[in-house]
């Protein structure tokens with residue numbers, strides 16, 4: 001079982017803290033604004049290793065770590 005991060009894009013304020021701590025470069029700006037007008041982030045599932053750094057750093061509790069079954073192959 002592997003973990004992957006999921007983001008609640010409507011809670012995101014585009015502060016970029018998660019981008020700075022992600023060790024695999026899995027997080028990037030979406031280039032799109034959410035309902036609050038913030039440029040929210042997206043996660044590249046292929047690159048995410050489930051380390052949880054984004055989950056810990058986010059001041060707005062945007063992340064959830066989910067269990068995934070098996071590999072992505």
Ligand code: SF4
Pocket residue numbers: 007011012013014015016017018019040041057058059060061062063
């Ligand atoms: S740390 Fe949280 S609020 Fe900041 S950009 Fe990342 S998901 Fe959005």
Ligand code: SF4
Pocket residue numbers: 004005021022023024025026027043047048049050051052053054055
């Ligand atoms: S769980 Fe780790 S690897 Fe995955 S997006 Fe968050 S900081 Fe990056």
